[in-house]
Amino acid sequence: MKTKLSAQNLNISFGTKQVLKNVNVSFNENEITALIGPSGCGKSTLLRSFNRMHDLSPDANINGTIMLDDLNIYSKNIPVTEIRKRIGMVFQKANPFPKSIQENITYGLKINNLPHGKDVIEKALQEAYLWDEVKNDLKMPATRLSGGQQQRLCIARAVALRPEVILMDEPCSALDPVSTLKIEELIKHLKKKYTIAIVTHNMQQAQRVADKTIFMYLGEVMEEGPTDQIFNNPKNEITTNYINGYFG
Ligand SMILES: Nc1ncnc2c1ncn2[C@@H]1O[C@H](COP(=O)(O)OP(=O)(O)OP(=O)(O)O)[C@@H](O)[C@H]1O
Numbered sequence: 328m329k330t331k332l333s334a335q336n337l338n339i340s341f342g343t344k345q346v347l348k349n350v351n352v353s354f355n356e357n358e359i360t361a362l363i364g365p366s367g368c369g370k371s372t373l374l375r376s377f378n379r380m381h382d383l384s385p386d387a388n389i390n391g392t393i394m395l396d397d398l399n400i401y402s403k404n405i406p407v408t409e410i411r412k413r414i415g416m417v418f419q420k421a422n423p424f425p426k427s428i429q430e431n432i433t434y435g436l437k438i439n440n441l442p443h444g445k446d447v448i449e450k451a452l453q454e455a456y457l458w459d460e461v462k463n464d465l466k467m468p469a470t471r472l473s474g475g476q477q478q479r480l481c482i483a484r485a486v487a488l489r490p491e492v493i494l495m496d497e498p499c500s501a502l503d504p505v506s507t508l509k510i511e512e513l514i515k516h517l518k519k520k521y522t523i524a525i526v527t528h529n530m531q532q533a534q535r536v537a538d539k540t541i542f543m544y545l546g547e548v549m550e551e552g553p554t555d556q557i558f559n560n561p562k563n564e565i566t567t568n569y570i571n572g573y574f575g
Pocket of ligand 1: 341344346364365366367368369370371372373384
């Protein structure tokens, strides 16, 4: 198993508030890794650090190393656009651009000077399990799609750039159970090509999709391991209490 993405001795604070404390984690290539833990423990902060989303927060202080293969993503000479092309992100609430379905796919491709013809659009929509539902409406405003379809469009927009890693921050939290299962199927299919990190509050979801699970608590990694082990044989008492729903 090859490590695709990792953080070493990562500390993140906002002003005087330390949010991540000496975090060491790794994400294996072609695996799905779930980040779980109670609200406020730092899951999103960690996820967002992987595509340099904190660059725009003037009070963010980041120490430590984040490696994508052998590239330190915080190296001074690496443009953030290069990182975001290699590490895509899908957010909690679907956020399509207020443009047509096809323009949602071509937008990032044009910015990156990549081919953006019909075949590329179809391929991205196929890969996100959306093509059959939208192939006759490519010029329709994306905002007219259902919530689940909009989230799959955001996934199509991310995969169109051929990233290596896809970060997902609670991608199903705004969706109904049927749309959620569709996205979960999609995530499992995407791992054949991509490395996936997903933040979720849904313990069943983590068990359904994730190969590996990382449990965070108060800004620290408490426990990590194969998903089966974390849920069926956790080593740490706090992990046990969390997955049994004693707090959250
Ligand atoms: N830009 C920021 N400025 C100041 N504080 C921040 C910033 N981003 C996050 N925080 C703080 O960091 C802490 C961790 O937040 P984070 O969103 O990472 O937690 P989380 O585990 O993802 O929570 P949830 O499950 O509720 O989404 C919170 O106390 C939050 O207020």
